[in-house]
Amino acid sequence: MKKNILFTSLFVAILFFFNACKEKHAYKALIVTGQNNHNWQASSPILKQLLDQTKLFTTIIIETPAKGKDMSVFNPDFAKYDVVVLDYNGDAWTEKTRVAFVDYVKNGGGVVAYHAADNAFVNWKEYNEMIGLGGWDGRTEKDGPYVYFKDGKQICDSTPGRGGSHGARHEFTVQIRNTEHPITKGLPVKWLHAEDELYSQLRGPARNMEILATAYADTAKGGTGRDEPMLSIISYGKGRIFHTTLGHCGNGDKTFPALECAGFITTFQRGTEWAASGVVTQNIPVDFPNSAGTVQWAEYKPLSLDEIVSKIEKYDVSKSRKYLYDLQNRIRYAEGNAETLLSYEKLMVKILESNEATIDAKKFVLRELSWMGSDYCIPQLKKLESSADLKDEVKFALTRIQSIK
Amino acid sequence: MNSSRREFLKRSTSAAVGALILPQIIPSSALGLNGTTPPSDRIVMGSIGVGSQGTSNMNAFLKFKQVQYVAVCDVDTKHIQAAKEKVDSTYGNKNCRTYGDFREFLEKEKLDAVCLSLxxxxxxxxxxxxxxxxxxIYGEKPLARSIREGQAISAAVHKNNIIWQTGSWQRSVENFHRGVELVRNGRIGKISHVEVGLPDGGRSIGTPPVIPVPEELNWEFWLGPALNVPYRGVSHWNWRWIQDYSGGQLTDWAGHHIDIAHWGLGFDGTGPVSIEGKGVYPREGIYNTAVEYDFNCVYKDGTTMRVANASRQKYGMGTIWYGDKGWLRVDRGDVIEASDPKILNEKISENEIQVYKSTNHQQNFLECIKSRKETITPVDTALRSISVGLLGEIAMLTGQKIQWNPEKQEIIDNKMASRLLSRPYRQPWVLPLI
Known part of the structure; x- marks a missing residue:
């Protein structure tokens, strides 16, 4: 099974490598996995997919030997990569591998510590300096202070006690603490994350670290009552580290809501690009979640416009309007570009013409056309003027469109 | 002479005539005995809209002895009942008249003033x-759902020469007045920038099922000029999260902290020349106003103002003016602070700018009814405050930078955005001729 994954991953990676050569900025990413108290067999291929679909990365997954086996064969040439993503929580690496990794980071290599990677290597000093904060694996006050937010301020708390805890899995709000950092710039400052473990009581050296986002660990869910760090960045030598505590992928789980969360995915993709390069060039998806609700992506990717349109027509928007919302946000993102708006207008007119589209979908479309409709939609609106179900909305749209010639 | 004042005197005269004919039924209060207000000084009032905000407004007016409440109007019979009980218990009688239709209310009642909380x-x-x-009129903020509607209200107020007070009550609270007076008198130097923090939006309630309209609610009348939608249990208070009725927290609070920002800048009579920013909207559910918003306004003299939800603002809620000598911040809860705390104790001398002072928002309205002077928040001030919120909303809904002519109150060279300056009404509703 594992061999199969590795083989397939390598094969796919090679294919992607050739494809990606055509791209201007292809970073090389290495995902290190193979041991974890989580379902790494599921998570690592997903992380790889997430990176590859940005078209910024060519990604290779490398598996360490299994727990208890000879680690000396695990000795990747880190220096060949722009970023190393750690989906690993297991046996210590050899001295040689550790030294190579530290050299790689010191010399400017990027690192992403994903979820339980911050559980690993309690006794490896340099590693803990890279991740800033860690949990479990016997971490206590000897490993550094707790770091969290209280009343909007960052607290370093040296109280003795265990490092690492989490309450029951639940949806929770992630709050951005630095809206100007390339990773978080442009994101809603609060967004509801899909069901996940809310890592708490992390402690560590926390040097050269900045917390970019926190989440309140509600005591009602077994949490600490503090705003715990969720996303952070650390500099180590010339290297950049992005640390995300999000993205639990449980053994035996059939679905992975935390990994499907568009908020997790986007921050992971942006954080990895930043770790690799120091900049972020990716756009924020039109359906990025916010404080109103979660957004999960089936198969870990956003819907294309064609997919959205095919769904809108047959969709009962009196129950859910998410596809219309995605179209509406594309309209906003068009920033008034006449050609793009006309293409959306044509789609909306198609919805008005459709026998399958619901009345509610058509009412939604008519409200939108009332401000951005051009001459193109007028004949269709006139046709619907006598429609018993739509006449008010049609009049609304026509009146508004014709109010400004 | 103002015609409202004329009617007032007319009524006083007929009361006096009545006194001559039927002296035996005149209560002592009508003669102004025992510290009560004689009818000639009374202000006869009614309310249209007596839900949550309408009730607190009415309760505030009922505390004034010169006010006599005679009628209330609402589309919800439970609201009407509760309001009538409050008025009747205040006066110890059963005289408060009730209406479900504002047209009938206006036709039958002879009032001096009305409180609108809609x-x-x-x-x-x-x-x-x-x-x-x-x-x-004492009218709740924001002035209107659209700029063109706000202009219509302004025109009607001027044409009819009536007194208008907007429910932007922060203007009648000491710390806001004090902050504005310090800013206007240059205590933090020349102002170049203002930051305004308003509340974050909330979590989606999804799309609740269509349910029967409760017996007490006239849903058709509640919708009125807005497009018809089936009843899903959302009407009172929570209308403010739905774009058909409101612009969300942004427009709900524009009449507070943006209003205060303008006051400090001396911009009550003008507006920005460009507005640009982004909003974040709920993906699901019937609530569809922005849960996050962040936009920048530039004024003619180069002054800039950023308006954003509190979580995006370093200092959260409130108004902060930045001048070349420092900053000053005001917020609810008597918050007034400055980069140089010493200025907070400085006196404003007689030679300096004296900013309009009111210590009670309702009382200011009542005083102006008698004096016929402008209130602390007249209609055009309210129009300029909400225009910032509404132009911000237009910039976010269209995803475009809006160029605005504050003199003509027109969007420049953008047909699509210009359409959002007005909202067509559902038949048979029309704006009355002014």
């Missing part, structure tokens, strides 16, 4: 109707 989509039609009846 969902935004109803503001324009009812405010203009009241102005046309020459009633002085």
């Amino acid at each position: 969902p935004d989509h109803w503001h324009s039609i009812i405010a203009v109707s009241c102005a046309n009846k020459k009633l002085d």
Whole structure:
């Protein structure tokens, strides 16, 4: 099974490598996995997919030997990569591998510590300096202070006690603490994350670290009552580290809501690009979640416009309007570009013409056309003027469109 | 002489005539004995909209002895009942008249003034109707759901020469007044920038099922000029999260902290020349106003103002002016702070700018009814405050930078955005002629 994954991953990676050569900025990413108290067999291929679909990365997954086996064969040439993503929580690496990794980071290599990677290597000093904060694996006050937010301020708390805890899995709000950092710039400052473990009581050296986002660990869910760090960045030598505590992928789980969360995915993709390069060039998806609700992506990717349109027509928007919302946000993102708006207008007119589209979908479309409709939609609106179900909305749209010639 | 004042005197005269004919039924209060207000000084009032905000407004007016409440109007019979009970218990009688239709209320009642506490989509039609009846108006913020409707209200107020007070009550609270006076008198130097923090939006309630309209609610009338939608249990208060009726927290609070920002800048009579920013909207559910918003306004003299939800603002809620000598911040809860705390104790001398002072927002309105002077928040001030919120909303809905002519109150060279300056009404509703 594992061999199969590795083989397939390598094969796919090679294919992607050739494809990606055509791209201007292809970073090389290495995902290190193979041991974890989580379902790494599921998570690592997903992380790889997430990176590859940005078209910024060519990604290779490398598996360490299994727990208890000879680690000396695990000795990747880190220096060949722009970023190393750690989906690993297991046996210590050899001295040689550790030294190579530290050299790689010191010399400017990027690192992403994903979820339980911050559980690993309690006794490896340099590693803990890279991740800033860690949990479990016997971490206590000897490993550094707790770091969290209280009343909007960052607290370093040296109280003795265990490092690492989490309450029951639940949806929770992630709050951005630095809206100007390339990773978080442009994101809603609060967004509801899909069901996940809310890592708490992390402690560590926390040097050269900045917390970019926190989440309140509600005591009602077994949490600490503090705003715990969720996303952070650390500099180590010339290297950049992005640390995300999000993205639990449980053994035996059939679905992975935390990994499907568009908020997790986007921050992971942006954080990895930043770790690799120091900049972020990716756009924020039109359906990025916010404080109103979660957004999960089936198969870990956003819907294309064609997919959205095919769904809108047959969709009962009196129950859910998410596809219309995605179209509406594309309209906003068009920033008034006449050609793009006309293409959306044509789609909306198609919805008005459709026998399958619901009345509610058509009412939604008519409200939108009332401000951005051009001459193109007028004949269709006139046709619907006598429609018993739509006449008010049609009049609304026509009146508004014709109010400004 | 103002015609409202004329009616007032007319009524006083007939009361006096009545006194001659039927002296035995005149209560001592009518003669102004025992510290009560004689009828000639009384202000006869009624309320349209007596839900949550309408009730607190009415309760505030009922505390004034010169006010005599005679009628209330609402589309919810439970609201009407509760309001009538409050008025009747205040006066120890059963005289408060009740209406479910504001047109009948305006036709039958002879009032001096009216208090309007309505969902935004109803503001324009009812405010203009009241102005046309020459009633002085205490009207809730924001002035209107659209800029064109706000302009119509302004025109009706001026044409009919009535007194208008907006429910932007922060202007009558000491710390806001003090902050504005310090800023206006240059205590933090020349102002180049203002930051305004307003509340974050909330979590989606999804799309609740269609349910029967409760017996007490006239849903068709509640919707009025807005497009017809089935009843899903959302009407009172929570209308403010739905774009058909409101612009959400942004427009709900524009009449507070943006209003205060303008006051400090001395911009009550003008507006920005460009507005640009982004909003974040709920993906699901019937609530569809922005949960996050962040936009920048530039004024003619180069002054800039950023308006954003509190979580995006370093200092959260409130208004902060930045001048070349420092900053000053005001917020609810008597918050007033400055980069140089010493200025907070400085006196404003007689030679300096004296900013309009009111210590009670309702009382200011009542005083102005008598003096016929402008209130602390007249209609055009309210129009300029909400225009910032509404132009921000237009910039976010269209995803475009809006160029605005504050003199002509027109969007420049953008047909699509210009359409959002007005909202067509559902038949048979129309704005009354002014």
